[in-house]
Amino acid sequence: MQKHVTGLVQLVDVSGARPRAQTVWPTVVLPKSAIEAEIERLADILRPSNGVRASAVNHPMNTGPVPAYAPGIAVHMQVLKPGEEVEVGMRNSSLVDMCIRGTGGVKVGGKQFAVEKFDVWNTPSMETQIYRNDGSDLFVRLSYSNAPLLERLEVHYVDDEPASTGKKYTEAAEASAAGAGPRARDVAKPIVIGRDGAQMLGYEWLVDIDTVDSQPLLWPWKEVSPHLENVHAMDLGYTGRHLYVLYNPATGRRIGTSHSFFATIAKVPAGKVDRPHRHSSAAINYIMWGHGKSVVNGEKIQWEEGDLHFSAPGWSVHNHASREQGLMALTIQDHPLHIAMESLLWQETLKDPILKLGSNRGPDTNLNTLRKAA
Ligand SMILES: [Fe+2]
Incomplete structure (x- = not known):
């Protein structure tokens, strides 16, 4: 049911306004x-x-x-x-x-x-x-x-009767997959504007976007877990993270598991302490095994096997540490979404510059040095 708008559209004077302080959700x-x-x-x-x-x-x-x-x-x-x-x-x-x-x-x-x-x-x-x-x-x-x-955004489309409209969507999707004929946009030639890359495109370009095959993919634990030994065995002085991303090629350069999230599985050796860092992506850790502690925005917090830890509110300085057992954790972050929005800010250590990942080259780890020493 559509609501009737009763108030008037207002004009809000934001001249000289200071940026709004962000509300940080605590860990x-x-x-x-x-x-x-x-x-x-x-x-x-x-x-x-x-x-x-x-x-x-x-x-x-x-x-x-x-x-x-x-x-x-x-x-x-x-x-x-x-x-x-x-x-x-x-x-x-x-x-x-x-x-x-x-x-x-x-x-x-x-x-x-x-x-x-x-x-x-x-x-x-x-x-x-x-x-x-x-x-x-x-x-x-x-x-x-x-x-x-x-x-x-008030655009969450949910169809709980997939037999009706959902079926229409599926049929249309199958028909479009089968249609490999000429595209109307091919004849809507781009118009170059100026010399810096600006163009004008016809409507056909807006509605017929290049497609990416998006499939459900499975990462069975039986196949994933043996590889985690590689990251578990890495030197404690490694400046990266002891993890693998579960990569879905449909996400391309945005290195995601879905188009919005990456999932990583870490197997962290005992006694590892990450350096404090921050990123605009938010992170949630599910502790699969082991235990450890974090400092997030100055707040100390401990966690152990089976806990679900909201571990990094966006742009909060944080670091995590394993204890005497080491740990395994699934981390979900809305990192690919931010790359798509050009909003993924990243600061690898507090001494490093703030980078816009996806536009700026990202930080290097000491992986090369460790490999040579091995
Ligand atoms: Fe982090």
């Missing part, structure tokens, strides 16, 4: 015990009519319009009991998921795969999704979505 930890208790509670409720047993993690500073753990990142715990199956409608938000308990079947669009603990996969926008618990334990996944930003 917080959702402990494993709270996650486990919520999973059990979701398993005990009467099955909702849409089949979705889920809880959204909400940061205490969030002002909505939907629950979110970082301003642009939602984290939902999705639970299915043995034998349950749920179909989720199409939406223009996209997901990165990690299975944290049990086993299940996942069908995204026309692709299906089985998942188990610590498997990670991405779900492109506008795909039908079916999840099935074919095991004997609860099937639980942490699902990270860029929906909070779309909700803030």
Whole structure:
């Protein structure tokens, strides 16, 4: 229902106005015990009519319009009991998921795969999704979505009846994939303006954009985990991070797992202390194993296996440290989104310059020196 606008459009005098101070969401930890208790509670409720047993993690500073753990990142715990199956409608938000308990079947669009603990996969926008618990334990996944930003923009398209409009979308998508004929934009020749690269383009260029094949991809833990030994074995003096990005080639130079988020899995040796740094992307860490501590905006915080840590509010100085066990963690950051917006500011150490990654060359690590010494 469209609301009637009752007030007048106002003009706000911003002449000479100072920049607005940003509201920093403090670092917080959702402990494993709270996650486990919520999973059990979701398993005990009467099955909702849409089949979705889920809880959204909400940061205490969030002002909505939907629950979110970082301003642009939602984290939902999705639970299915043995034998349950749920179909989720199409939406223009996209997901990165990690299975944290049990086993299940996942069908995204026309692709299906089985998942188990610590498997990670991405779900492109506008795909039908079916999840099935074919095991004997609860099937639980942490699902990270860029929906909070779309909700803030008031353009989160959600179709819970994929059999109707969703089907029309799918048919149109298939037809466009099949259409390899000449494009109208090919005859709408660019007009060069001046000598610095400015151009004028016809409408055809606006609506017929070069496409990128966007697929659901799976990173099975069985295949990922042996490679983590490489980063785990690296010298404590390594100035980079002991991790791998789960890279989806559809994201190209923006090095993402989905078009909005990257997922990394770190395996950090014991006694590692990162240097304080900051970035405009926000970060959420799920501690898969081990324990450690962080200093974020001057605030000390500890975390351990099974905790969900809002570990880096955008542009907050922070560093993380492992303790005597080392640790493994899944980190989700809205880094590719920022690269697309030309807003990814990065300061590798507080002595280094502020860089705009994607436009400025990024910082080097000492990887070359370490490789030569090995
Ligand atoms: Fe960071």
